[in-house]
Amino acid sequence: MRSLLAISGLLASLLSLPCTAAPPDPARLQALEHAIASDELKQIRSVLLQVDGKVVYEGYFNGADAQTLHDVRSASKSVTALLVGAAIGEGKLPGVHARVYDYFPAYTALHAVDPRLRQTTVEDLLTMSSLWECDDENAFSAGNEERMYVTERWLDFTLGLPVKGFAPWMQRPADSPHGRAFAYCTANSFVLGAVLEKATGQPLADYAARVLERPLGITASHWNRSPEGIGMGGGGTRYRSRDLARLGQLVLDGGRWQGRQLLPRGYIAAMIQPQAQAGDGSDYGYQWWGLKLVVDGKPQTVWAMSGNGGNYVFVLPQHRAVAVVTSQAYNRSLAHPQSRRILTEFLLPALR
Structure with a gap:
């Protein structure tokens, strides 16, 4: 499911990483790709992770590519x-x-x-x-x-x-x-x-x-x-x-x-x-969500852009990282939980 462009882009990104940034754990990323390929994670179109402004993982799925x-x-x-x-x-x-x-x-x-x-x-x-x-x-x-x-x-x-x-x-x-x-x-x-x-x-x-x-x-x-x-x-x-x-x-x-x-x-x-509090307990700033997620076994507020279908841009200052998940699971109850799971179960553990 993953394109050759994604694979070559990942390799190039890993080679260009500064010495202060360790390469992500390939086992976690392979587990992510397996979950998408097996349809455990549904209708995911792309997952991207960058650290210190450098892309360290980039995958495209279900017909998407870097130009989508x-x-x-x-x-x-x-x-x-x-x-x-x-x-x-x-x-x-x-x-x-x-x-x-x-x-x-x-x-x-x-x-x-x-x-x-x-x-x-x-x-x-x-x-x-x-x-x-x-x-x-x-x-x-x-x-x-x-x-x-x-x-x-x-x-x-x-x-x-x-x-x-x-x-x-x-x-x-x-x-x-x-x-x-x-x-x-x-x-x-x-x-x-x-x-x-x-x-x-x-x-x-x-x-x-x-x-x-x-x-x-x-x-x-x-x-x-x-x-x-x-x-x-x-x-x-x-x-x-x-x-x-x-x-x-x-x-x-x-x-x-x-x-x-x-x-x-x-x-x-x-x-x-935090400027307001949403009904689900999330913080809300200026059109940005302060999501209450469990990261490293601890509750943490993660600020993000969020859209129907499970579309996210997560901003993670403590990891010097940005994560992107795009998805077409529009109007499905699974959409947001599975995109958040991609962050907490696969991407962030891959950085450790």
């Missing part, structure tokens, strides 16, 4: 968060406390907006804690993403959502961890992309290419757009596996790439620290 553009679904949200950091660094956005509705005067001129919603900030969207009644995990929610997708104007749909109510069994913001009531809402991320387009004067894909992709050497990607032509900051972006690793390395290095500070270090630090 992987649909990472909601891992796109984490890229949008990086773009918010770039816009703040450039002075295009005044900061995470910029008010969202201020960027859409044409909408507010025609629609009455609840004063509480008028206070919505970029940080509220980054942390999935806006007061819009929007919850992708609740099929009855007014803002559920499936309802947005079948409308003609996604932006008007979201800006017009009602204020969230709090049933007796729900935590209000004041009683929630970090003072934020978390609800996973793709519309939040979509509006972030719309704010970026207004603030920068560029389509989202063009802005991403200018401030993030070209500086990182990423030459191929794909961004979706809404029916009204707004860049989709909430999902469906496509990247090659090595380019996903570049995004992870940028975060690992505090927004710095090849001697150049692409994103503000302080913003990156805030992005991967």
